[in-house]
Amino acid sequence: MTTAAIDCDLHPAVPGVATLLPYMDDYWRHTLVERGIEVLESSSYPPNAPSSVRADWRGPKGGAPSTVAQLQAQALDRWGAAAGILNPMFPVQLPFSRDMSAAMARAVNDWVRAEWLDRDARLRASILLPNGVEEAVAEIERLAPDIRFVQGMVLCMGEIPLGRREWWPVHAALEKHGLPLAIHAGSAWRHPPTSVGWPSWYVEEYTSNSYGFQASLASLVTEGVFQKHPGLKVVLVESGVSWLPGFLWRLTKSWKGVRFEVPWLDRPPAEIVRDHVRMTIRPFDAPEDGETVSRLLDHLRSDEMLLWATDWPHAHFDGDATVPPGFPEGLLPKIMVDNPRATYARLREGGSA
Amino acid sequence: MARHVVAPAAEIPPGGRKVVEAAGKRIVVFNLEGEFFALLDRCPHQGGALSGGILCGLTQSEEPGTYRFSRSGEFIRCPWHQWEFDIRTGKSWFDPRRTKVRQFPVAVEEGAALVEGPYQAETFPVRVEDSYVVLEA
Numbered sequence: 269m270t271t272a273a274i275d276c277d278l279h280p281a282v283p284g285v286a287t288l289l290p291y292m293d294d295y296w297r298h299t300l301v302e303r304g305i306e307v308l309e310s311s312s313y314p315p316n317a318p319s320s321v322r323a324d325w326r327g328p329k330g331g332a333p334s335t336v337a338q339l340q341a342q343a344l345d346r347w348g349a350a351a352g353i354l355n356p357m358f359p360v361q362l363p364f365s366r367d368m369s370a371a372m373a374r375a376v377n378d379w380v381r382a383e384w385l386d387r388d389a390r391l392r393a394s395i396l397l398p399n400g401v402e403e404a405v406a407e408i409e410r411l412a413p414d415i416r417f418v419q420g421m422v423l424c425m426g427e428i429p430l431g432r433r434e435w436w437p438v439h440a441a442l443e444k445h446g447l448p449l450a451i452h453a454g455s456a457w458r459h460p461p462t463s464v465g466w467p468s469w470y471v472e473e474y475t476s477n478s479y480g481f482q483a484s485l486a487s488l489v490t491e492g493v494f495q496k497h498p499g500l501k502v503v504l505v506e507s508g509v510s511w512l513p514g515f516l517w518r519l520t521k522s523w524k525g526v527r528f529e530v531p532w533l534d535r536p537p538a539e540i541v542r543d544h545v546r547m548t549i550r551p552f553d554a555p556e557d558g559e560t561v562s563r564l565l566d567h568l569r570s571d572e573m574l575l576w577a578t579d580w581p582h583a584h585f586d587g588d589a590t591v592p593p594g595f596p597e598g599l600l601p602k603i604m605v606d607n608p609r610a611t612y613a614r615l616r617e618g619g620s621a
Numbered sequence: 622m623a624r625h626v627v628a629p630a631a632e633i634p635p636g637g638r639k640v641v642e643a644a645g646k647r648i649v650v651f652n653l654e655g656e657f658f659a660l661l662d663r664c665p666h667q668g669g670a671l672s673g674g675i676l677c678g679l680t681q682s683e684e685p686g687t688y689r690f691s692r693s694g695e696f697i698r699c700p701w702h703q704w705e706f707d708i709r710t711g712k713s714w715f716d717p718r719r720t721k722v723r724q725f726p727v728a729v730e731e732g733a734a735l736v737e738g739p740y741q742a743e744t745f746p747v748r749v750e751d752s753y754v755v756l757e758a
Contacts, residue, residue: 525702
């Protein structure tokens with residue numbers, strides 16, 4: 269562990285809608301109470317699922333940690349990171365009303381700013397993006413001047429594939445401000461999380477996030493987003509890692525035979541992904557032996573892609589084993605310091621508000 | 622390399638192709654608007670016969686959503702995995718440096734020149750008044 273390490277995935281839990289009300293305008297503060305909308309929880313993270321919150325980090329009633337003090341004690345101070353990036357998972361993607369989605373995203377982002385960023389100078393945050401493209405662009409423009417916001421964040425299973433042209437104003441706004449697009453595990457529940465229909469069990473749904481990431485990545489690459497926005501970086505957060513090499517092999521192999529369908533791609537998809545896409549290392553999804561992990565890292569064919577993250581408070585490891593077993597020691601400075609700093613321009617620039 | 626008379630030129634009209642044997646190799650000869658090109662009839666990927674593929678043009682793009690089509694009929698796609706090869710160079714489009722098919726020099730010569738020279742046409746008579754495809758392999 270180095271003192272310059274950057275933890276690229278921390279989750280500040282919003283205790284409930286009441287927490288957000290002070291950060292809403294009169295209309296939304298009034299109407300959410302009047303309508304009785306007190307909680308909004310996505311089944312992507314069932315509160316009592318063991319993976320949703322590590323057992324030793326749960327509150328007295330089993331709840332998720334939701335204060336800076338808890339984050340400091342459980343992760344930030346404990347592992348001595350120089351900086352940590354907050355990725356709020358409050359499900360602003362669920363409302364079908366564009367306006368409600370945007371009002372909630374604004375409130376979450378302002379809550380993060382006031383109750384987290386202002387209370388610990390090590391903290392940075394994602395701009396949680398609402399569903400609507402215009403609203404998402406507006407939220408980027410509203411918060412970009414505060415350089416503690418280091419990226420915009422969406423879910424891997426949203427309303428439409430992320431590469432489609434409808435989304436390009438968001439990519440343009442992010443590129444303009446030097447903000448990566450973070451794609452986090454989770455669904456807006458507009459579609460079944462598998463392409464063959466609704467799964468019955470949580471374990472199916474949890475596993476299906478990797479399909480969502482694959483579809484999002486294929487869409488971003490083949491639609492030509494990285495040709496249109498060569499400065500844009502994408503960070504896959506909580507995506508798992510081990511599925512990527514096989515997926516890239518298939519995408520690139522198939523592309524060779526249908527290149528004329530997407531002629532704007534001037535080089536193989538795997539190369540484009542290696543240049544533009546980064547991923548956090550928790551979960552890692554690999555067996556716990558060094559040889560297998562090394563082979564997997566060879567298959568990535570890049571040591572630039574991985575970003576250290578604890579995924580606090582989700583449960584991926586016991587005690588202080590923040591790095592997957594078998595991970596080569598020599599790569600740690602790279603994934604903990606160099607790669608995050610290369611990915612996040614605003615971390616290099618200092619980033620105090 | 623020896624020179625081989627492989628076909629009467631009239632047998633490969635513009636847009637046409639013909640598989641010939643020369644020096645023990647299967648070679649496919651293309652006629653692009655009167656210019657002849659010869660490639661080994663074997664895809665460098667897994668050995669598919671290029672001669673069985675479809676002719677296509679070159680699709681390029683300035684930016685996503687724009688299509689620039691040119692050089693119609695100047696590319697051959699391997700029938701097995703549809704990789705595109707430039708008939709004029711033998712190079713694949715997606716990886717021209719490393720993935721390419723062997724090319725052979727080919728020309729059209731008059732029968733009058735051929736009957737006087739040191740050429741051998743093994744399978745058909747060469748007539749003075751016709752022209753022939755001559756391949757170096």
